[in-house]
Amino acid sequence: MTQDKKDWPLWEVxxxxxxxxxxxxxxxLRAADSTxxxxxxxxxxxxxxxxxxxxxxxxxxxxxxxPSDEESLFEPSASKVYRHPTFYDVPDGISxx
Amino acid sequence: xxxxxALYNYVxxxxxxxxxxxxxxxxxxxxxxxxxxxxxxxNISLDLIGQATLFLDYAGALGGEKKSNDDLAFLRLEKEYVxxxxxxxxxxxxxxxxxxxxxxxxxxxxxxxxxxxxSEKELASIAEKALKETKYHLKHSSEWVIRLGDGTDxxxxxxxxxxxxxxxxxxxxxxxxxxDFLLQKSKIVPELNSIKLEWEKTVKNVFEMAGIALxxxxxxxxxxxxxxxxxxxxxxxTELQYMQRTYPNMEW
Numbered sequence: 112m113t114q115d116k117k118d119w120p121l122w123e124v125x126x127x128x129x130x131x132x133x134x135x136x137x138x139x140l141r142a143a144d145s146t147x148x149x150x151x152x153x154x155x156x157x158x159x160x161x162x163x164x165x166x167x168x169x170x171x172x173x174x175x176x177x178p179s180d181e182e183s184l185f186e187p188s189a190s191k192v193y194r195h196p197t198f199y200d201v202p203d204g205i206s207x208x
Numbered sequence: 209x210x211x212x213x214a215l216y217n218y219v220x221x222x223x224x225x226x227x228x229x230x231x232x233x234x235x236x237x238x239x240x241x242x243x244x245x246x247x248x249x250x251n252i253s254l255d256l257i258g259q260a261t262l263f264l265d266y267a268g269a270l271g272g273e274k275k276s277n278d279d280l281a282f283l284r285l286e287k288e289y290v291x292x293x294x295x296x297x298x299x300x301x302x303x304x305x306x307x308x309x310x311x312x313x314x315x316x317x318x319x320x321x322x323x324x325x326x327s328e329k330e331l332a333s334i335a336e337k338a339l340k341e342t343k344y345h346l347k348h349s350s351e352w353v354i355r356l357g358d359g360t361d362x363x364x365x366x367x368x369x370x371x372x373x374x375x376x377x378x379x380x381x382x383x384x385x386x387x388d389f390l391l392q393k394s395k396i397v398p399e400l401n402s403i404k405l406e407w408e409k410t411v412k413n414v415f416e417m418a419g420i421a422l423x424x425x426x427x428x429x430x431x432x433x434x435x436x437x438x439x440x441x442x443x444x445x446t447e448l449q450y451m452q453r454t455y456p457n458m459e460w
Contacts, residue, residue: 141244144355147351155247
């Protein structure tokens with residue numbers, strides 16, 4: 112990764128809040144390397160016990176969908192209600208659905 | 209000197225080291241070099257002030273004058289503070305702040321590791337709690353010393369300069385007097401020789417990775433442990449004590 116030394120790379124931060132849940136994107140920050148990015152994420156994003164695990168990913172390694180493709184990517188599913196499991200009753204005691 | 213008096217002196221030193229360094233780092237709140245580091249330094253400051261609260265609370269109970277931790281933190285005279293001189297040194301540039309932190313953390317971690325097994329239960333439990341925080345402080349300051357030393361020519365020269373300025377204050381961390389000897393005899397606190405070996409190992413290891421060298425001269429400054437402070441201390445205390453001096457007994 113080549114970069115201007117004066118401009119630290121941007122990192123995306125993912126935090127897992129407790130055992131069994133998945134990591135969630137919480138924000139981004141700048142850091143010189145991955146070790147410092149984890150430390151910075153600890154300081155910036157877990158001050159109030161938000162997490163038990165941290166992932167950092169260089170922002171430039173993320174490939175994103177193009178906002179102008181929104182219509183073709185996402186709208187077709189709007190009319191397909193049968194894809195939602197709304198015709199079932201969720202049993203008691205199932206959380207995180 | 210009774211054991212209780214010795215323990216009071218000892219715990220006061222632990223508390224003052226935390227308090228004064230915590231106050232120094234608090235000065236950087238909103239002035240850190242980058243947002244991430246601003247928050248990191250302020251977190252460390254809060255950890256240290258939290259440790260000071262516990263140590264001074266304990267000292268107050270040992271002291272027999274029924275002083276609260278606030279009395280001890282805010283209402284003593286300069287010569288009654290017994291922190292090491294290293295901790296009252298100004299923040300300087302970022303390298304100075306980090307080097308001061310590193311020299312202290314590398315000492316504090318093995319000390320707390322030993323104190324958590326002290327036969328004085330209260331001391332042991334405060335040490336155990338503080339150790340978790342201090343381990344992170346040392347990791348943070350070590351990582352930065354390595355990166356600054358092994359970074360650009362400018363960052364290398366600056367952190368080498370910080371070491372040159374601050375190294376002479378580090379010897380005082382291992383100051384011992386009759387309070388220490390009395391407590392060591394009862395196995396309540398460790399001999400600082402053993403802590404110094406650990407400190408030297410950490411310092412050597414990190415400086416090697418950072419590519420910076422220990423100063424050749426063997427100049428040593430001390431006085432803080434006996435209440436003789438550097439010129440910076442008065443200014444620091446003026447700010448620290450301002451509210452209690454101006455509005456006695458105020459609470460918030």
